[in-house]
Amino acid sequence: MKTLEPILREHPFFEGLEPSYLALIVGCASNVVFKAGDVLFRDGEEANLFYLIRHGRLALELTSERGPFTMLTIGDGEILGWSWIIPPYHWHFSARAVEDTRAITLDGNCLRAKCEEDHHLGYELLKRFARILEDRLRATQLQLLDVYCPYPGEKR
Amino acid sequence: MSPGPCESPMRPQPYVVRGVRRETHDVFTLELEPAGDAAPLAFGPGQFTMLYAFGMGEVPISISGDPAGNTMLVHTIRAVGTVTRALERCRKGDVLGVRGPFGTCWPVDEAAGKDVVLAAGGIGLAPLRSVMYRLLARRERYGRIALLYGTRTPEDIVYRDELEEWRGRLDLNVQVTVDRAGSDWRGNVGAVTTLLPRAEFDPANTVAMFCGPEVMMRFTMLALMKRGLQAEQMYLSMERNMKCGIGLCGHCQLGPFFICKDGPVFPYDRVKWLFGREEI
Amino acid sequence: MTTVNGDMTEQLHDKRTVVIEPAGLDRLIEVLSRQGYEVVGPTLRDGAIIYDRLASTADLPVGWTDEQGPGTYRLRRRGDNALFGYAVGPHSWKKFLFPPALTLWRARQAGESFEMEAETAAEPRYVFFGVRPCELQAMEIQDRVFMKGAHIDPSYRSRRENIFVVAVNCGHAGGTCFCVSMQTGPRATFGHDLALTEVVGNGSHYFVVETGSGAGAEILDDIPHREARDEEIAAADRLLCDTAGRMSRELETNGIRDLLYRNYENPRWDDVAGRCLTCANCTFVCPTCFCHTVEDVTDLDGRHAERRRPWDFCFTADFSYLHGGSVRSSAKSRYRQWMTHKLAAWIDQFGTSGCVGCGRCITWCPVGIDITEEARAIRESER
Numbered sequence A: 001m002k003t004l005e006p007i008l009r010e011h012p013f014f015e016g017l018e019p020s021y022l023a024l025i026v027g028c029a030s031n032v033v034f035k036a037g038d039v040l041f042r043d044g045e046e047a048n049l050f051y052l053i054r055h056g057r058l059a060l061e062l063t064s065e066r067g068p069f070t071m072l073t074i075g076d077g078e079i080l081g082w083s084w085i086i087p088p089y090h091w092h093f094s095a096r097a098v099e100d101t102r103a104i105t106l107d108g109n110c111l112r113a114k115c116e117e118d119h120h121l122g123y124e125l126l127k128r129f130a131r132i133l134e135d136r137l138r139a140t141q142l143q144l145l146d147v148y149c150p151y152p153g154e155k156r
Numbered sequence B: 001m002s003p004g005p006c007e008s009p010m011r012p013q014p015y016v017v018r019g020v021r022r023e024t025h026d027v028f029t030l031e032l033e034p035a036g037d038a039a040p041l042a043f044g045p046g047q048f049t050m051l052y053a054f055g056m057g058e059v060p061i062s063i064s065g066d067p068a069g070n071t072m073l074v075h076t077i078r079a080v081g082t083v084t085r086a087l088e089r090c091r092k093g094d095v096l097g098v099r100g101p102f103g104t105c106w107p108v109d110e111a112a113g114k115d116v117v118l119a120a121g122g123i124g125l126a127p128l129r130s131v132m133y134r135l136l137a138r139r140e141r142y143g144r145i146a147l148l149y150g151t152r153t154p155e156d157i158v159y160r161d162e163l164e165e166w167r168g169r170l171d172l173n174v175q176v177t178v179d180r181a182g183s184d185w186r187g188n189v190g191a192v193t194t195l196l197p198r199a200e201f202d203p204a205n206t207v208a209m210f211c212g213p214e215v216m217m218r219f220t221m222l223a224l225m226k227r228g229l230q231a232e233q234m235y236l237s238m239e240r241n242m243k244c245g246i247g248l249c250g251h252c253q254l255g256p257f258f259i260c261k262d263g264p265v266f267p268y269d270r271v272k273w274l275f276g277r278e279e280i
Numbered sequence C: 001m002t003t004v005n006g007d008m009t010e011q012l013h014d015k016r017t018v019v020i021e022p023a024g025l026d027r028l029i030e031v032l033s034r035q036g037y038e039v040v041g042p043t044l045r046d047g048a049i050i051y052d053r054l055a056s057t058a059d060l061p062v063g064w065t066d067e068q069g070p071g072t073y074r075l076r077r078r079g080d081n082a083l084f085g086y087a088v089g090p091h092s093w094k095k096f097l098f099p100p101a102l103t104l105w106r107a108r109q110a111g112e113s114f115e116m117e118a119e120t121a122a123e124p125r126y127v128f129f130g131v132r133p134c135e136l137q138a139m140e141i142q143d144r145v146f147m148k149g150a151h152i153d154p155s156y157r158s159r160r161e162n163i164f165v166v167a168v169n170c171g172h173a174g175g176t177c178f179c180v181s182m183q184t185g186p187r188a189t190f191g192h193d194l195a196l197t198e199v200v201g202n203g204s205h206y207f208v209v210e211t212g213s214g215a216g217a218e219i220l221d222d223i224p225h226r227e228a229r230d231e232e233i234a235a236a237d238r239l240l241c242d243t244a245g246r247m248s249r250e251l252e253t254n255g256i257r258d259l260l261y262r263n264y265e266n267p268r269w270d271d272v273a274g275r276c277l278t279c280a281n282c283t284f285v286c287p288t289c290f291c292h293t294v295e296d297v298t299d300l301d302g303r304h305a306e307r308r309r310p311w312d313f314c315f316t317a318d319f320s321y322l323h324g325g326s327v328r329s330s331a332k333s334r335y336r337q338w339m340t341h342k343l344a345a346w347i348d349q350f351g352t353s354g355c356v357g358c359g360r361c362i363t364w365c366p367v368g369i370d371i372t373e374e375a376r377a378i379r380e381s382e383r
Helices: A005-010 A019-028 A108-117 A119-145 B082-088 B122-137 B160-167 B192-198 B214-226 C022-034 C133-147 C154-161 C214-222 C230-245 C256-262 C268-273 C281-285 C331-350 C371-381
Strands: A029-034 A039-041 A049-055 A057-064 A067-075 A094-097 A101-107 B013-022 B027-034 B048-053 B057-062 B073-078 B095-102 B115-121 B145-151 B173-178 B206-211 B234-237 B265-267 C017-020 C038-045 C048-053 C064-069 C072-077 C103-110 C113-116 C126-131 C164-168 C194-201 C204-211 C295-298 C304-308
Touching: A005 A019, A019 A029, A019 A101, A019 A108, A019 A119, A049 A067, A049 A108, A067 A119, A067 B192, A101 A108, A108 A119, A119 B192, A119 B214, B013 C113, B027 B082, B027 B095, B048 B073, B048 B082, B057 B073, B057 B082, B057 B095, B057 C295, B073 B082, B073 B122, B095 C113, B115 B122, B115 B192, B115 B214, B122 B145, B122 B206, B145 B192, B160 B173, B173 B192, B192 B214, B206 B214, B214 B234, C017 C022, C022 C038, C022 C126, C022 C204, C022 C214, C048 C072, C126 C133, C133 C154, C133 C164, C133 C331, C194 C230, C204 C214, C204 C230, C256 C331, C256 C371, C268 C331, C268 C371, C331 C371
Parallel strands: B115 B145, B115 B206, B145 B173, B206 B234, C038 C126, C126 C164, C164 C194
Antiparallel strands: A029 A101, A039 A094, A049 A101, A057 A067, A057 A094, B013 B027, B013 B095, B027 B073, B048 B057, B048 B095, B234 B265, C017 C204, C038 C048, C064 C072, C103 C113, C103 C304, C194 C204, C295 C304
16 A cells, blocks of 8 residues: 555645654554535544645534534645644534545544654644644634724715 | 826816726726827826716725726726715716826836735725736746735625636636635635635745735735745735825825825835834 | 025025115015015914015004913014014914915816816915015925925915015014024025014114015115115124024924834823824914815705815824724824824925924914924933
């Protein structure tokens, strides 16, 4: 069977990571494919996977009494999921494929174990997550500001 | 085409409405032609005119058409006030007043040989459309071109047909996102900055141009700096109240600048000491 | 007439210094009126010295002076017959060159279109009679705004090019004056056709008159005068020297542009905002404030439209209105804009300070905010 290592190496998330670590991580990886409409996971479920998207588009949805509300879509080269690092390891949103999507999943238990064993690897991964967390936080702030809204009570 | 010293720069020239297109529930596009045998208005991408609706008033509107020899003067306008609502009621054959063009241009020529990232927010796509026309007219002069466009909802997307056409081109990376959408929306959701990871460019050899609300431009700038762009590679279009368009009335001041004549397009480097400050 | 192109405001002519008796000034008004000029200058109205039509020197505030301080203005008798024994009042000459309200054009509806009416009306030709040196500088500053940029205001230019300027050097320092700091007075050095220094006292009353242009020199032919004696010139010089020494306040201009640009976030702006009423009086009386708005209006049937250009003021909320809100919604930001524009941004925009040190904004501020004190507080906060 062909190893997933070249795919991991090419993914922007792992850019610059030492090859020895890639070799270590590849043991946690699986190749997955989703069809448009497939639900990857639902809000509240146990979070045990980390997704590296190779190609496609996923919608991250918040559930409400009026049905799902898409807060973000992500696509090629992006990642999904950090709930597997943070106890109690539950998803806080649902993910659904908007298009046919190919991805690599990394098993959370497996990754956690490796990070605990080697904190340098853990720090390398956390730095990468921190950057993405910051990007997403900023993007969410901008989205919440509703900057394109025509102001109420306008005149001219 | 600025008026000679003897002519009052405050007197509008008559233009006939030749086309009206509805873009969204509150945005529309007007195509104007000079009345009589006057020459078409020569302008650069990023410039604006003062559009006059008879008796109602005048508003600054950026030019969103093709700068290359087209006889039509194209304006995309959001109906948010008395004058813009009066302009919204225009029909073919009506006559409007036009003064201009005024202001500075986007650095389209300076971008030759480089990758180009355009980030547009909301109606801010209008002046960047003129840039797109110029880039596409000489596509071979540029490296990769990315147009990232964020707006409020799918219903607020302007220039749908053109965006669709551009998205189909292999030599362009055109991405559209919305802040919020119903479940029937198949496209992207998220702030315009979430599109950046999908744009490929060489940070050392890129020119970025932004047009949209200041907050949106600020976030985009920060995100691009994270990707390695420097302040001097970024250009933005600023907006303030404008009454005259010619640097006399004083309304559009931003520190030492008059947006109407020193802008609206600024190298970010020039305004960064004022940008994002409150109530300047 | 004074030339107004470029920095050369003084035409080449054989400069003369002569003496004119008070009666000679009446003759001057008469001669200029006969040439078709409208003579305007200081006169008493409603307890203040303002600028309006003068038929003769009798219309001047003869024998009056003013007491000025922050938020204070009072007229008082001098006890002599001085014609110019006071400082500047609430008016400035900008009201003639840049009128508080002006119709720019008229148009009428014609089917789906409209027709612009032809430009009309020659602008009035004014004699500015009694222009103070700081006011000459104020005019020079407004020239840069309205005539020296990419776009020229034709109305301003045609008024400006036709004025005849009789300047008056200051023998009295007003209670809020600081022209010495701004290097604009108390002696007129440019921009006039004639410059008078009034010498009154010890039983004599005369004007030492310097010509500032060919037109100024020429008009002397029609006015009784004699060559000035050395002691008369010396008396006038002494007077101006005394005035310079009696400035009520100072404004340190060294590095002020960068000082203010550095201090957008200074807490002093909150302090001044606690006092400022955003009434815009300071901009009304300022001889250099040029902001205006553009209003389009129609008559009742909507068929005739016109464009008007009234003064506008950076202290109003509407001034910075953008998409449903004001960019400068706080008093703090508006005062900061006014002062930073005046003392800092102006230098970038027009190559000169926007302040001439006339003190009007201090006198006419209802709560007595003093621009020199505010600038000093900001400077001292950095120490």
